[in-house]
Ligand code: 5AD
């Protein structure tokens with residue numbers, strides 16, 4: 068357990084790194100950052116606004132899963148603080164323990180279940196203490212959670228966080244409180260999230276919720292509901308406030324940012340037109356990106372995740388037009404085989420995907436591209452696995468998040484196909500994919516040696532107090548000597564050396 072005090076006043080974060088690896092898949096995730104291992108189990112303490120009276124109750128919150136979940140915990144913290152709750156970093160001191168959960172793969176759920184056993188110690192110490200489960204596992208399991216984990220008192224899906232104070236009251240009477248209603252409207256637009264960021268420099272802004280894509284392997288459409296975009300004005304306001312408070316980078320978050328569409332007129336939002344000339348009266352993703360980029364030239368803008376079927380040249384041209392929109396695109400491949408892509412319901416072909424890579428390289432020659440890959444999806448043959456590796460050769464990813472297929476109950480794949488690839492085969496294919504990717508990421512980094520990059524400084528290196536870390540536009544981490552620079556400043560760094568994961572440099 069380590070305690071890290073934030074540069075921001077009022078907030079502190081600690082991380083419960085559970086060092087146990089449940090299987091290889093987690094080990095592979097560990098090398099990467101999408102499911103950021105350093106943040107798993109992170110907890111936060113937030114001070115109640117001065118004008119809000121305390122209700123005498125303390126809560127403790129821990130978060131798992133993707134960036135979206137961490138952003139959601141910031142919304143939950145804001146809702147509870149405004150209802151008079153105080154936070155505590157010690158779960159044994161809490162009246163209410165909340166755990167924000169992830170369902171994407173089975174090991175994510177197993178980790179939460181282990182953690183719940185540990186957290187349940189609070190009930191022995193404090194009579195009346197409550198345990199609440201939030202997020203994707205709550206939504207997936209619903210009432211079943213209460214049967215399976217007797218210690219749980221509150222089950223709240225991702226669209227009902229405004230109800231949490233009332234749900235706590237209900238649970239205090241001894242009743243179990245369950246609300247997993249999904250909404251077509253909720254975006255928490257006007258709730259100002261309490262920033263949990265450790266560095267005061269980079270922040271996430273959730274621009275949409277849910278997903279309408281129904282990829283066969285994915286549980287997200289079931290746990291997060293229908294896709295809905297947040298009013299661009301509230302997004303711009305949030306980004307401006309972050310900038311005014313010293314932040315210098317925002318990452319716009321959505322399951323499929325390319326399908327962001329906001330309009331006052333619901334009829335226009337319903338239309339999924341990709342050609343900007345039909346987008347009169349609608350803010351599409353390219354327009355949103357431009358508006359955020361125009362807030363200030365020294366506010367970096369990133370986004371995640373792009374979908375190959377929806378990523379337009381318009382978005383790429385907007386990226387090319389603004390220096391502060393980072394040259395980095397996360398474009399999940401999942402598989403390189405047309406047959407597998409088809410049964411995954413990804414709705415693009417390998418040829419289409421390669422054309423999108425060509426478009427990125429043509430319009431943004433400096434851009435780095437990262438991806439997600441699943442090894443061993445139902446019925447995947449050896450040749451089809453090799454086709455995935457072939458696209459990896461074509462794209463030359465700077466970073467990749469690689470997973471063995473994990474069947475999720477309720478998904479299209481679970482209903483329609485048999486999870487028929489033996490575990491050893493999945494693991495072996497994953498190992499081959501990881502080895503190839505390691506080679507590519509090292510080569511990618513070696514090509515940067517000798518180049519000079521503009522770097523936004525994020526903090527001090529974990530390994531050396533004499534070194535700072537930051538990232539370049541391509542999202543690569545660079546370590547360099549401190550001099551008298553500080554987080555939040557930009558500097559130019561010349562790369563002198565590298566590892567597979569990090570660039571090492573000197574001030575230029
Ligand atoms: N098994 C393995 N990986 C999965 N992902 C999503 N669902 C599954 C699953 N059932 C991966 C995809 C997605 C990323 C967030 O997680 O690659 O892009």
Ligand code: SF4
Nearest residue numbers: 278280281282285287
């Ligand atoms: Fe899941 Fe596909 Fe939606 Fe991504 S686009 S969240 S993989 S259904």
